[in-house]
Amino acid sequence: MNQISQENILVGEIANGLPLTIPVYRIKGDGTGPHVFIQANMHGAEVQGNAVIYQLLKQLKHLDLRADFTLVPYANPIGCNQKSGEFTLGRFDPITGTNWNRMYYDTTHLVDEFAAQHIHSSHDVVIKEFRQTIINTLDDKLSGPAYQLTTGQRIAYNLQRLAHHADIVLDLHTGPISSKHLYCPTYAKNSASYFNIEHVLLIDNGFAGALDEASFCPWWDLSHAFAKQGREFDVAVEAFTVELGSQEKIDLAAAKEDALSILSYLTYKETFNNGQYRPVTMTRYACHLDDYIAYYAPMGGMVEYLAPLGSHIKAGDPIANILRMERYLSETPLHTLTYDHDAIAILHFASASVNQGTELYKFFTNYTEL
Amino acid sequence: MNQISQENILVGEIANGLPLTIPVYRIKGDGTGPHVFIQANMHGAEVQGNAVIYQLLKQLKHLDLRADFTLVPYANPIGCNQKSGEFTLGRFDPITGTNWNRMYYDTTHLVDEFAAQHIHSSHDVVIKEFRQTIINTLDDKLSGPAYQLTTGQRIAYNLQRLAHHADIVLDLHTGPISSKHLYCPTYAKNSASYFNIEHVLLIDNGFAGALDEASFCPWWDLSHAFAKQGREFDVAVEAFTVELGSQEKIDLAAAKEDALSILSYLTYKETFNNGQYRPVTMTRYACHLDDYIAYYAPMGGMVEYLAPLGSHIKAGDPIANILRMERYLSETPLHTLTYDHDAIAILHFASASVNQGTELYKFFTNYTEL
Amino acid sequence: MNQISQENILVGEIANGLPLTIPVYRIKGDGTGPHVFIQANMHGAEVQGNAVIYQLLKQLKHLDLRADFTLVPYANPIGCNQKSGEFTLGRFDPITGTNWNRMYYDTTHLVDEFAAQHIHSSHDVVIKEFRQTIINTLDDKLSGPAYQLTTGQRIAYNLQRLAHHADIVLDLHTGPISSKHLYCPTYAKNSASYFNIEHVLLIDNGFAGALDEASFCPWWDLSHAFAKQGREFDVAVEAFTVELGSQEKIDLAAAKEDALSILSYLTYKETFNNGQYRPVTMTRYACHLDDYIAYYAPMGGMVEYLAPLGSHIKAGDPIANILRMERYLSETPLHTLTYDHDAIAILHFASASVNQGTELYKFFTNYTEL
Amino acid sequence: MNQISQENILVGEIANGLPLTIPVYRIKGDGTGPHVFIQANMHGAEVQGNAVIYQLLKQLKHLDLRADFTLVPYANPIGCNQKSGEFTLGRFDPITGTNWNRMYYDTTHLVDEFAAQHIHSSHDVVIKEFRQTIINTLDDKLSGPAYQLTTGQRIAYNLQRLAHHADIVLDLHTGPISSKHLYCPTYAKNSASYFNIEHVLLIDNGFAGALDEASFCPWWDLSHAFAKQGREFDVAVEAFTVELGSQEKIDLAAAKEDALSILSYLTYKETFNNGQYRPVTMTRYACHLDDYIAYYAPMGGMVEYLAPLGSHIKAGDPIANILRMERYLSETPLHTLTYDHDAIAILHFASASVNQGTELYKFFTNYTEL
Ligand SMILES: [Zn+2]
Ligand SMILES: [Zn+2]
Ligand SMILES: [Zn+2]
Ligand SMILES: [Zn+2]
Known part of the structure; x- marks a missing residue:
């Protein structure tokens, strides 16, 4: 030994x-x-x-x-x-x-x-x-x-x-x-x-x-x-x-x-x-760092993360729901977020509460098989 | 409506x-x-x-x-x-x-x-x-x-x-x-x-x-x-x-x-x-607050939680591993924790790093069917 | 020695x-x-x-x-x-x-x-x-x-x-x-x-x-x-x-x-x-703990502390200014706080920014010479 | 108006x-x-x-x-x-x-x-x-x-x-x-x-x-x-x-x-x-940013700041005492710090407790009259 x-x-x-x-x-x-x-x-x-x-x-x-x-x-x-x-x-x-x-x-x-x-x-x-x-x-x-x-x-x-x-x-x-x-x-x-x-x-x-x-x-x-x-x-x-x-x-x-x-x-x-x-x-996927995209919360609220990590999502797929209970009557309380590119969801934020501008996800885009 | x-x-x-x-x-x-x-x-x-x-x-x-x-x-x-x-x-x-x-x-x-x-x-x-x-x-x-x-x-x-x-x-x-x-x-x-x-x-x-x-x-x-x-x-x-x-x-x-x-x-x-x-x-289980027991970490370290939440554990069952890499050679690096009562594991700490004395688990003990 | x-x-x-x-x-x-x-x-x-x-x-x-x-x-x-x-x-x-x-x-x-x-x-x-x-x-x-x-x-x-x-x-x-x-x-x-x-x-x-x-x-x-x-x-x-x-x-x-x-x-x-x-x-002053009064900020704002610590203040003396620049035009931007008892100012908060309800001062009241 | x-x-x-x-x-x-x-x-x-x-x-x-x-x-x-x-x-x-x-x-x-x-x-x-x-x-x-x-x-x-x-x-x-x-x-x-x-x-x-x-x-x-x-x-x-x-x-x-x-x-x-x-x-003093020197705490401890801010200190002047009570008997409990350049002390850390490497002071060096 x-x-x-x-x-x-x-x-x-x-x-x-x-x-x-x-x-x-x-x-x-x-x-x-x-x-x-x-x-x-x-x-x-x-x-x-x-x-x-x-x-x-x-x-x-x-x-x-x-x-x-x-x-x-x-x-x-x-x-x-x-x-x-x-x-x-x-x-x-x-x-x-x-x-x-x-x-x-x-x-x-x-x-x-x-x-x-x-x-x-x-x-x-x-x-x-x-x-x-x-x-x-x-x-x-x-x-x-x-x-x-x-x-x-x-x-x-x-x-x-x-x-x-x-x-x-x-x-x-x-x-x-x-x-x-x-x-x-x-x-x-x-x-x-x-x-x-x-x-x-x-x-x-x-x-x-x-x-x-x-x-x-x-x-x-x-x-x-x-x-x-x-x-x-x-x-x-x-x-x-x-x-x-x-x-x-x-x-x-x-x-x-x-x-x-x-x-x-x-x-x-x-x-x-x-x-x-x-x-x-x-199958291994490669993505250049320039194509590794941060997606920041477009609004403040409580987040339900929808994109499974490691999953390949299509442009327009729902990636998260943002629940906003502050103005339930005057605006829609539930917003579904999408991303406008095909991507692999690699990671998401650790908390369900986000400020506008908090990093919500990071995505592989323009990826290829390794 | x-x-x-x-x-x-x-x-x-x-x-x-x-x-x-x-x-x-x-x-x-x-x-x-x-x-x-x-x-x-x-x-x-x-x-x-x-x-x-x-x-x-x-x-x-x-x-x-x-x-x-x-x-x-x-x-x-x-x-x-x-x-x-x-x-x-x-x-x-x-x-x-x-x-x-x-x-x-x-x-x-x-x-x-x-x-x-x-x-x-x-x-x-x-x-x-x-x-x-x-x-x-x-x-x-x-x-x-x-x-x-x-x-x-x-x-x-x-x-x-x-x-x-x-x-x-x-x-x-x-x-x-x-x-x-x-x-x-x-x-x-x-x-x-x-x-x-x-x-x-x-x-x-x-x-x-x-x-x-x-x-x-x-x-x-x-x-x-x-x-x-x-x-x-x-x-x-x-x-x-x-x-x-x-x-x-x-x-x-x-x-x-x-x-x-x-x-x-x-x-x-x-x-x-x-x-x-x-x-x-x-089946609903009732436990008096006096029998709701906090289990504090008996040592500092990194915790692998083993007791499934809501599960009924037997006295002596492993409930957590504590990994201690600081003195790998002079003491055993892995400690398995047990609790000496039958219990239901209700919740555990949110982090994997604990000080000695951090609340690790809360247990129902002496519980009955409601 | x-x-x-x-x-x-x-x-x-x-x-x-x-x-x-x-x-x-x-x-x-x-x-x-x-x-x-x-x-x-x-x-x-x-x-x-x-x-x-x-x-x-x-x-x-x-x-x-x-x-x-x-x-x-x-x-x-x-x-x-x-x-x-x-x-x-x-x-x-x-x-x-x-x-x-x-x-x-x-x-x-x-x-x-x-x-x-x-x-x-x-x-x-x-x-x-x-x-x-x-x-x-x-x-x-x-x-x-x-x-x-x-x-x-x-x-x-x-x-x-x-x-x-x-x-x-x-x-x-x-x-x-x-x-x-x-x-x-x-x-x-x-x-x-x-x-x-x-x-x-x-x-x-x-x-x-x-x-x-x-x-x-x-x-x-x-x-x-x-x-x-x-x-x-x-x-x-x-x-x-x-x-x-x-x-x-x-x-x-x-x-x-x-x-x-x-x-x-x-x-x-x-x-x-x-x-x-x-x-x-x-001269030593004694105050019973029941007469040791916390004075919480009656509004949020930025504080200029005015009462010298250890000093004997009279009821109505200014003890702090609260600067509020958020509504400069619609309300007065500077509020002078007073306390409605004779008191000795013992301590104040450590920061100049306070929420409404932050402990601003602690006062001896009803004190006597020891 | x-x-x-x-x-x-x-x-x-x-x-x-x-x-x-x-x-x-x-x-x-x-x-x-x-x-x-x-x-x-x-x-x-x-x-x-x-x-x-x-x-x-x-x-x-x-x-x-x-x-x-x-x-x-x-x-x-x-x-x-x-x-x-x-x-x-x-x-x-x-x-x-x-x-x-x-x-x-x-x-x-x-x-x-x-x-x-x-x-x-x-x-x-x-x-x-x-x-x-x-x-x-x-x-x-x-x-x-x-x-x-x-x-x-x-x-x-x-x-x-x-x-x-x-x-x-x-x-x-x-x-x-x-x-x-x-x-x-x-x-x-x-x-x-x-x-x-x-x-x-x-x-x-x-x-x-x-x-x-x-x-x-x-x-x-x-x-x-x-x-x-x-x-x-x-x-x-x-x-x-x-x-x-x-x-x-x-x-x-x-x-x-x-x-x-x-x-x-x-x-x-x-x-x-x-x-x-x-x-x-x-008298106004000018210092180029390259000559604006951070002085990091050379040891951990409790600090008594000695250099008056805005004051011109000479190389070797005491600038701080570091009190270390942990090993009172085996080492000297009080260390006096000096800086090896003539300098103006511009600012110091906000707390009296410092880790080794905390920014203690910033100094103007090689300054001139403006
Ligand atoms: Zn890391
Ligand atoms: Zn709660
Ligand atoms: Zn204390
Ligand atoms: Zn600044």
């Missing part, structure tokens, strides 16, 4: 001086495979990823590992403990409003100089040196003057530092009420078919603060920078945001399914010897 | 001077039946009662009414608009923490003097005069110095004033994640069989601030006060808190079922001529 | 499994004086008491102590870390709305049986045995089935357990924006003159959940119970809630003044040999 | 169907001066701007106006009514975390085409047509499919639409605990001397979502676009964010001072005939 080790990394302190720590679990492979980093629960209410890590650990203990694994549940010790009423208010820093998954550090400015210096370095040297360059930069930020880092950056940079050691990065999230979907960089489109996830969002190169982007953007830029110099250099890191379903829910059986999905992808990436995990046969 | 009228009552003002109003709908009967008052959504996230009122109005329009009806959706204009993250934070005043359903006014101090004065008054005079005495007292509070009323009292007293005009009071709530249940004063136990609700909580006489109590306690006390003087005088008002299911959910089909359940009870109470609504055949 | 020892008591666990601990500092005296318990910051935003404990420790280190001291800063590890926007939302449990200082355990039900058994016991035996009886009861609650305790009870009972070992209990709070004031049980009125606090609230015997009440009520009841049996038995414990000023503020110089005020009282209580701390000469 | 007119603009609906409206006050001048737009309270806790508008209206009624004025208090009907505990949680949308002052629409993409078409248009035609182009674009967004706008955009675009009619735009804010300061675009540096505000932040051309930027960026870009074609065209709109002091505070006397400051600037801009308001003589 493989040995699991634990360390707790210190990522901050709260007002009464108590340390904020994150548990980090590691399992070592035989050194021949890629390094894998998986974290969960950066958004406080999105807890199911912890259960997936639990199920992954159960499997990984018994596998013949080529890869080293780093697994991080409870990635955000503030977010997962921030309650407001019964629910976990863990999507953004309660003080500043900043989304916890928009605070990673952009290292793409390192690319041009590095590419210029390493145009003739071997593939392995490039990988090793560029990784080290990135990590050094993060170390500098973390060891610089303490007054220069926000609470969220301190958490994010510490995690990102661990992630940059890896060749494969999975950030486990969930939607509010959601079907499973996968954020996949376009260069890694082939890998998407190995996850048991029907809905795949294809994203371009561009850093907006998330961990997947922080992980792949510098390598994607490096690939481009070398290409400009005439050298073909594949993007060396694969990073995905895996949206597991709905928030505020632990389901151990579903977590096992999600663990098998991830193990199928990891088998494909040869992180095990004799890996037996195979993808489930299913 | 019966005429519905609307008025908007003013119950407060918010910081930017905007008025807080509540819509009140009325339908008049032929004057031979009891007056019925139904309100919904005093707790902000408990929205389904609004849909039930929508379905009730649809039916009431076409019935041959003996009773006058007053229906109040959106009873709490602060609570139902108070968001914190995606969810509605509407259980308590966000400034003070006071539960919105604990702010009604206790009028039981009026009983003794009234009973002494009216020992020889006719049944009808007692009803009319006591009702008026109560309403006058509330009017005095509402028209007294403005600086003496809290925000919540102003909302509650205005609603209570309307409720005291009625012989039948239904306050529509929901649990967090919940099966249907009914709070029923013991003297009205027979009435409970006319609702299509399997689980009935029997409550004694005692005012703790809720609308049902505010409605029946003075009449119950009056019944006792007359009894002490040797006069038998039945409790003249029936009031129930109807728990419709789960919060943060609008389901129009379920709302129709709940409307039919209420109409069955109202048929029994002869509020219609030729009322056709009959209760559904089902 | 006296030795300070520290232990951290475990009072709960949060969702990610991290323990909630509270630091407890102890200094031992020569065993001849009363035991003193002082805690701070049960309400999360009321931080100044921590600074007072800091200043007390500085002094206590160098005194010739008769008493044992137990000092507990950061009494509420959830409350003092609960942020919502910039401010600390620490007055109530964010999940349930329950005021953190209303969760202590009522042990007064122990009195009657104890008094019957100990009518002939010596004074010292009564004290020792009754204390032990109370503490045993709390220990039973704390060691009973884990599912029976709420998050707040677990914190409160652990602190209360420590407090019951003491003869003198000080619970350090602050108002929102506030002048200093002292909650003092009527039997301990003489002691109030030894604090350097101008405003004293006299409270009767009655348990409503706070630590001061939890500390003195059983002893006060015991005194009454013995009195009924013809035995005079002074209330053996003194407990005060000390309101230090305004929340969200650390001021080390003011904290030193407050420490000297407490040391003056403790000198009077003979907790030191050769105690040199004397009360400051000032 | 000038006539004030009021309209209420509809900017949304909340969950119970109530409309969100904003009061808009207008006063007409003789048509010879620039149009002035002033709004307040976009951030919910920053209420003092409403009092400034109150004081401005008092003055404007009696002036000989050349300009038309549009004044908008309570600009954010959600933000100013969002309470969480005693304080107003109005800096960001409580559902999404988005800063309310980052939701304005970027119209700079209109510039290039417009500049190409109007290279030969007269100055007045350019102004009139470009203004109309911008407003038409906003009208298109507001009248487009309702499901495309978020709650915050709907509020912001409606206000922005009004602001784009003006030549002078003032957005009245406050800091948390703050001295007065002014955000001033570099091209309008001369105007800054007419406000009675000591501290001026100079900002470059660049849109980040705020109202001042939304107002001036398209005109600044237009100026550049014409310059590239060889035509000199001054930036036609001046827009400032005026930071009035601290949040959660109404002070009518200070509001009068701030009104006089604004009237001094408006006199300089010839919005009145015979304007008599002159700037106060004071």
Whole structure:
């Protein structure tokens, strides 16, 4: 049985001086495979990823590992403990409003100089040196003057530092009420078919603060920078945001399914010897991020959600009823909403009460089979 | 078709001077039946009662009414608009923490003097005069110095004033994640069989601030006060808190079922001529409030809820798994919780993340068939 | 120099499994004086008491102590870390709305049986045995089935357990924006003159959940119970809630003044040999709790507070302006509020925006010189 | 006396169907001066701007106006009514975390085409047509499919639409605990001397979502676009964010001072005939936005703020004490913080409790006399 080790990394302190720590679990492979980093629960209410890590650990203990694994549940010790009423208010820093998954550090400015210096370095040297360059930069930020880092950056940079050691990065999230979907960089489109996830969002190169982007953007830029110099250099890191379903829910059986999905992808990436995990046969749909459309509530009211998540709806199908009891006599109390495009309903808002302008649904449009 | 009228009552003002109003709908009967008052959504996230009122109005329009009806959706204009993250934070005043359903006014101090004065008054005079005495007292509070009323009292007293005009009071709530249940004063136990609700909580006489109590306690006390003087005088008002299911959910089909359940009870109470609504055949279970047990999380962690709501569990059955990934190596990461009594699981907490001591479940124990 | 020892008591666990601990500092005296318990910051935003404990420790280190001291800063590890926007939302449990200082355990039900058994016991035996009886009861609650305790009870009972070992209990709070004031049980009125606090609230015997009440009520009841049996038995414990000023503020110089005020009282209580701390000469005003009047905002709007805190206002004096810009043309935009009694303004609301019915001020009325 | 007119603009609906409206006050001048737009309270806790508008209206009624004025208090009907505990949680949308002052629409993409078409248009035609182009674009967004706008955009675009009619735009804010300061675009540096505000932040051309930027960026870009074609065209709109002091505070006397400051600037801009308001003589300091430094708490704890706001501190001066009572014995409980640059302390955090990484101070560095 493989040995699991634990360390707790210190990522901050709260007002009464108590340390904020994150548990980090590691399992070592035989050194021949890629390094894998998986974290969960950066958004406080999105807890199911912890259960997936639990199920992954159960499997990984018994596998013949080529890869080293780093697994991080409870990635955000503030977010997962921030309650407001019964629910976990863990999507953004309660003080500043900043989304916890928009605070990673952009290292793409390192690319041009590095590419210029390493145009003739071997593939392995490039990988090793560029990784080290990135990590050094993060170390500098973390060891610089303490007054220069926000609470969220301190958490994010510490995690990102661990992630940059890896060749494969999975950030486990969930939607509010959601079907499973996968954020996949376009260069890694082939890998998407190995996850048991029907809905795949294809994203371009561009850093907006998330961990997947922080992980792949510098390598994607490096690939481009070398290409400009005439050298073909594949993007060396694969990073995905895996949206597991709905928030505020632990389901151990579903977590096992999600663990098998991830193990199928990891088998494909040869992180095990004799890996037996195979993808489930299913039709997978791909949608470009530009075609992933938010539908905001066109009026305030109480919502009955009608579009089954994961379902293909036709333009004009009813997607929700809005009940408005305030002016029962002077206007119709029940409004049926439609969307004017064919679409797949991926997720909807978590509450039945919405202001005008609350994000009600997100839809795949112009999607194709993967 | 019966005429519905609307008025908007003013119950407060918010910081930017905007008025807080509540819509009140009325339908008049032929004057031979009891007056019925139904309100919904005093707790902000408990929205389904609004849909039930929508379905009730649809039916009431076409019935041959003996009773006058007053229906109040959106009873709490602060609570139902108070968001914190995606969810509605509407259980308590966000400034003070006071539960919105604990702010009604206790009028039981009026009983003794009234009973002494009216020992020889006719049944009808007692009803009319006591009702008026109560309403006058509330009017005095509402028209007294403005600086003496809290925000919540102003909302509650205005609603209570309307409720005291009625012989039948239904306050529509929901649990967090919940099966249907009914709070029923013991003297009205027979009435409970006319609702299509399997689980009935029997409550004694005692005012703790809720609308049902505010409605029946003075009449119950009056019944006792007359009894002490040797006069038998039945409790003249029936009031129930109807728990419709789960919060943060609008389901129009379920709302129709709940409307039919209420109409069955109202048929029994002869509020219609030729009322056709009959209760559904089902086994109903009664539990005294003292035997309604809160089960608090014995440890912090992420919860997988296992007990199906409404289900009868045996002492020792697993009711939840608590996943704890913080000390995966040094303690067992998965704890199965049990409860040491036979019980019916009525509701559970709305979130999968709990602190030690968070209310995880509420259980009927020592229950009997109704 | 006296030795300070520290232990951290475990009072709960949060969702990610991290323990909630509270630091407890102890200094031992020569065993001849009363035991003193002082805690701070049960309400999360009321931080100044921590600074007072800091200043007390500085002094206590160098005194010739008769008493044992137990000092507990950061009494509420959830409350003092609960942020919502910039401010600390620490007055109530964010999940349930329950005021953190209303969760202590009522042990007064122990009195009657104890008094019957100990009518002939010596004074010292009564004290020792009754204390032990109370503490045993709390220990039973704390060691009973884990599912029976709420998050707040677990914190409160652990602190209360420590407090019951003491003869003198000080619970350090602050108002929102506030002048200093002292909650003092009527039997301990003489002691109030030894604090350097101008405003004293006299409270009767009655348990409503706070630590001061939890500390003195059983002893006060015991005194009454013995009195009924013809035995005079002074209330053996003194407990005060000390309101230090305004929340969200650390001021080390003011904290030193407050420490000297407490040391003056403790000198009077003979907790030191050769105690040199004397009360400051000032006029102290006493007001019975029934005459401590909340003034709720008679309209919604933006408030300019006019009554200086601690000041004596005359009936009809302006106490606040309410600016209402919503209907500038159709009504007067500026309203001046008055109060129709002579009063001392003790505290006001922390924000300039109020709903109709928000508690604007609290006033001493019918006050006398102490 | 000038006539004030009021309209209420509809900017949304909340969950119970109530409309969100904003009061808009207008006063007409003789048509010879620039149009002035002033709004307040976009951030919910920053209420003092409403009092400034109150004081401005008092003055404007009696002036000989050349300009038309549009004044908008309570600009954010959600933000100013969002309470969480005693304080107003109005800096960001409580559902999404988005800063309310980052939701304005970027119209700079209109510039290039417009500049190409109007290279030969007269100055007045350019102004009139470009203004109309911008407003038409906003009208298109507001009248487009309702499901495309978020709650915050709907509020912001409606206000922005009004602001784009003006030549002078003032957005009245406050800091948390703050001295007065002014955000001033570099091209309008001369105007800054007419406000009675000591501290001026100079900002470059660049849109980040705020109202001042939304107002001036398209005109600044237009100026550049014409310059590239060889035509000199001054930036036609001046827009400032005026930071009035601290949040959660109404002070009518200070509001009068701030009104006089604004009237001094408006006199300089010839919005009145015979304007008599002159700037106060004071040393004004300018700092480029790049030199406006956030100082984040280097550790968690309770903070005593030491640097007086508006004061010039020397590198190494104490700026705060951090009290940490958690490990009183094993580390020093009191830490004095310093900053390693000469600076002016402009604002500090609103609470005394900070996590490691909370923004503690903002400092002017490398400042010069204006
Ligand atoms: Zn997420
Ligand atoms: Zn409820
Ligand atoms: Zn307090
Ligand atoms: Zn602002």
